[in-house]
Amino acid sequence: MNVVKGTLIAVLAALVAVGVSTTSYAFHSGGVAECEGCHSMHSPKAGGSFLLVGGDQSSTCLTCHQNAADTKASSYHISTDSSKLGAGLSPLQRTPGGDFGWLKKNYSATLGTVTYAEDGATHGHNIVAADFGYVVDPTNATAPGGTFPSAQLACNSCHDPHGQYRRLASGAIAKTGAPIKASGSYDNVSANEPTATEAVGVYRLLAGLGYSKGGATFTGVPAAKVPGSYNRTESATQTRTAYGNSTASGHVTWGSWCSTCHPAMHSTGNYVHPVDGTLGSTIAGLYGTYVKSGDMTGTAASSFLSLVPFAENTGDYTVLASHAKTDSSQLGGPVSGDTVMCLSCHRAHASGFLEMLRFDQGYEFTTVGSQYVGSDNPLVTGSRAPLQHRGRTNAEWTAAYYDRPATTFATYQRVLCNKCHAKD
Numbered sequence: 001m002n003v004v005k006g007t008l009i010a011v012l013a014a015l016v017a018v019g020v021s022t023t024s025y026a027f028h029s030g031g032v033a034e035c036e037g038c039h040s041m042h043s044p045k046a047g048g049s050f051l052l053v054g055g056d057q058s059s060t061c062l063t064c065h066q067n068a069a070d071t072k073a074s075s076y077h078i079s080t081d082s083s084k085l086g087a088g089l090s091p092l093q094r095t096p097g098g099d100f101g102w103l104k105k106n107y108s109a110t111l112g113t114v115t116y117a118e119d120g121a122t123h124g125h126n127i128v129a130a131d132f133g134y135v136v137d138p139t140n141a142t143a144p145g146g147t148f149p150s151a152q153l154a155c156n157s158c159h160d161p162h163g164q165y166r167r168l169a170s171g172a173i174a175k176t177g178a179p180i181k182a183s184g185s186y187d188n189v190s191a192n193e194p195t196a197t198e199a200v201g202v203y204r205l206l207a208g209l210g211y212s213k214g215g216a217t218f219t220g221v222p223a224a225k226v227p228g229s230y231n232r233t234e235s236a237t238q239t240r241t242a243y244g245n246s247t248a249s250g251h252v253t254w255g256s257w258c259s260t261c262h263p264a265m266h267s268t269g270n271y272v273h274p275v276d277g278t279l280g281s282t283i284a285g286l287y288g289t290y291v292k293s294g295d296m297t298g299t300a301a302s303s304f305l306s307l308v309p310f311a312e313n314t315g316d317y318t319v320l321a322s323h324a325k326t327d328s329s330q331l332g333g334p335v336s337g338d339t340v341m342c343l344s345c346h347r348a349h350a351s352g353f354l355e356m357l358r359f360d361q362g363y364e365f366t367t368v369g370s371q372y373v374g375s376d377n378p379l380v381t382g383s384r385a386p387l388q389h390r391g392r393t394n395a396e397w398t399a400a401y402y403d404r405p406a407t408t409f410a411t412y413q414r415v416l417c418n419k420c421h422a423k424d
Contacts, residue, residue, distance in 0.1 A: 013163065029379030032163025032205065037064070045131075048094055057154040057161070058129035066132060073231045078349060082133050090352065090399035095231045096241045096306075097348035098124060098356060105352070109386035116386040124350025127153055129248050131355060147161040157213045157261075158206065158348075165208040165221060165250075166199035171315065173208055173221050173250025174199075184317075187324040193317060206257070216261045219254030225320040232326065235403035238306045242323035245339060246315025254311055254341040274340060279310065279420070281336040286422045288333040293410035293424045304334035307358045307401070308419040310344055313337035333366055340420070352400025359401070359416040362389045366413040372397035372406045 019346045037053075038060050043052040045059075066079040073094040080091040080101035091101030102123040109116045119138070127139035128151065137150040148157070155161075164175045167184055177199060184200030186192045194200050202208060208221040223244035230239055245253055255275035259265070265272075279287070283307075283344030287308075288300030312320065313335070347356045360366060369379040374394030398404070414424035 059131035097349040107391035109391040118153035124356035145262040224322040242320040
């Protein structure tokens with residue numbers, strides 16, 4: 001069996017090397033991987049458990065989802081090898097959820113008596129994957145706003161490793177019923193939609209009703225679709241993940257799903273920012289016309305920005321699939337019934353910014369003089385410069401913005417909260 005598996009991996013690697021995408025139809029096509037992909041009957045990782053091929057759950061995931069040979073964004077990889085994360089270098093992957101490698105990027109800057117320090121652990125969810133150098137969050141003993149133990153945080157805290165949750169032809173989510181024929185995550189409707197006799201997996205193997213880890217129990221699965229080639233630079237065109245809201249059995253909103261572990265950060269009473277609330281005509285209108293600081297000449301039909309996504313007010317997966325594209329054909333902005341969600345501002349895994357934000361909020365300006373606010377921007381000077389560039393070069397800021405040229409924004413672009421609020 002090991003010979004067969006080795007041959008399969010070699011073939012997949014060859015396909016990726018020549019540019020053939022395997023993201024939609026590879027390991028998880030039937031909802032989850034083959035058993036021997038994660039477990040070894042006779043030679044599991046020493047010191048591990050459950051006959052896993054890695055020393056722990058997340059390490060087992062990263063045996064496939066990280067590749068030390070990567071030199072750029074590659075297929076289904078969600079983590080950059082530590083050898084590629086030296087000073088001045090940025091994580092390589094550009095998935096919608098982000099690259100866990102940002103957790104290993106510490107930044108600091110000093111000028112005179114002004115010093116700035118930023119721990120990489122502040123950049124996202126600190127999964128524990130000892131084989132790959134990922135350790136427990138050094139600051140938060142439990143999930144912010146909740147009680148989930150940080151020491152137990154792993155990929156299987158949010159994803160069902162056995163892929164039992166499935167979407168049936170009725171639209172309902174269940175753990176049993178028709179067999180799962182495909183992932184269900186992608187925009188290829190013919191392969192990724194259920195039939196009367198076949199189900200598809202839920203988006204990204206996410207945990208569903210009754211799934212429990214660390215004392216947190218999920219009540220349903222949120223809706224979304226992603227393009228087949230989702231791990232890519234956005235230097236020229238954007239990658240649109242189409243997030244939705246479904247009221248079908250077994251579904252929840254994105255905010256409700258995140259609140260499983262972060263209940264006190266969810267909107268009740270003294271809310272910091274609304275989640276799952278409709279945008280309304282005013283906010284939707286601002287989003288549609290906002291182009292960049294000082295420019296409100298945009299049109300709703302071309303206003304989508306993947307740095308500030310939203311949840312569409314639909315549970316129709318075929319509609320979501322039609323919007324999940326990378327070719328600029330689906331850039332329509334929100335309508336009044338669409339909603340703000342946690343992922344409107346945060347990435348799910350990690351990012352190049354504090355609190356895994358999609359864009360920087362640490363300084364008033366994103367760009368200064370049509371350049372990012374890097375340490376090599378000659379206009380970022382003075383005693384407060386360390387607090388502005390925060391130890392990053394323009395190239396590092398560019399990577400955090402998924403390779404968007406600084407000229408995408410205004411010459412003096414202010415924080416992207418303004419995409420919805422237009423206060424700049």
